[in-house]
Amino acid sequence: MRNTFRKSERLKGKKALEDVYRHGRVVKAYPFVARYKAVDHEESAPLRLAISVPKRKVKLAVDRNRIKRRVREAYRTQKNELCDLLRSSNQHWHVLLIFVGSPDVSQKIVNEKISSILARFCEEVVNKHETDEDTK
Numbered sequence: 001m002r003n004t005f006r007k008s009e010r011l012k013g014k015k016a017l018e019d020v021y022r023h024g025r026v027v028k029a030y031p032f033v034a035r036y037k038a039v040d041h042e043e044s045a046p047l048r049l050a051i052s053v054p055k056r057k058v059k060l061a062v063d064r065n066r067i068k069r070r071v072r073e074a075y076r077t078q079k080n081e082l083c084d085l086l087r088s089s090n091q092h093w094h095v096l097l098i099f100v101g102s103p104d105v106s107q108k109i110v111n112e113k114i115s116s117i118l119a120r121f122c123e124e125v126v127n128k129h130e131t132d133e134d135t136k
Contacts, residue, residue, distance in 0.1 A: 003076050003077050003079075003080070004076065005049075005072055005075065005076045005079075006045070008044040008045050008048075009044075009045040009047065009048055009049060010048060010049065010050065011048040011049055011050035011094050011095065011096065012050070016048075016094060017050060017096060019037065019094075020035050020036065020037045020050075020094045020095070020096045021035055021096055023037055024036050024037035024094070024096065025037065025124070027117055027120050027121065027124075029113045029116045029117050029120075030100070030101060030113070031099060031100055031101020031102070031105055031109070031113065032071075032097055032098065032099060032100065032101075032113050032114070032117060033097075033098045033100055034095060034096070034097050034098070034117045034121070035095070035096045035098070036093055036094065036095045036096070036121060036124075037093065037094050038091060038092070038093055038128065039092045039093065039094055040092070041092070045083075045092075046083055046086035046087050046091060046092050046093070047079070047082065047083055047086055047092075047093050047095060048092075048093070048094050048095070049075060049095045049096075049097060050094075050095070050096045050097065051068050051071050051072065051097050051099075052096065052097065052098045052099065053067045053068055053098075053099040054098070054099070054100075057099065057100060057101070057102075057103075058099070058102075058103045059103075060103070063103040064103075067099055067103065067105065067110075070105070070107050070110045071097060071099070071110060071114065073107070073110075074107070074110045074111045074114040074115075075097075075114055075118075077111075078111075078114060078115055078118055079118070081118075081122070082118050082121065082122055082125070085122060085125055085126070086125060089125065091125060091128065093121075093125070095121070097117070
């Protein structure tokens with residue numbers, strides 16, 4: 001599978017973002033907070049991701065864009081295992097990734113934290129899949 005982050009994999013739309021923010025579950029791995037929610041219907045990608053770097057935490061647009069670029073790169077290179085798991089269990093999720101740290105974060109730290117968030121998310125997906133099978 002190719003390491004890409006296509007337009008169809010991006011979570012967009014005010015209603016979808018608000019729904020994930022208000023009703024989603026939370027995983028914290030400083031400097032990130034991930035909110036995620038299972039969705040019933042989805043057209044294309046099994047996992048849709050939105051990245052948020054608040055202006056309150058990171059004042060300069062240059063720094064916000066750098067952080068988003070680093071997060072996209074880390075996610076793009078590590079998402080394959082999770083997407084394969086979601087496809088095999090026929091699940092669809094929306095994820096909102098919020099940066100809450102300081103602007104001087106390195107690519108190494110971003111990679112480590114995204115990896116830990118995705119690993120914890122994989123555990124959640126496996127648990128949900130097992131409980132869904134038990135109820136059938």
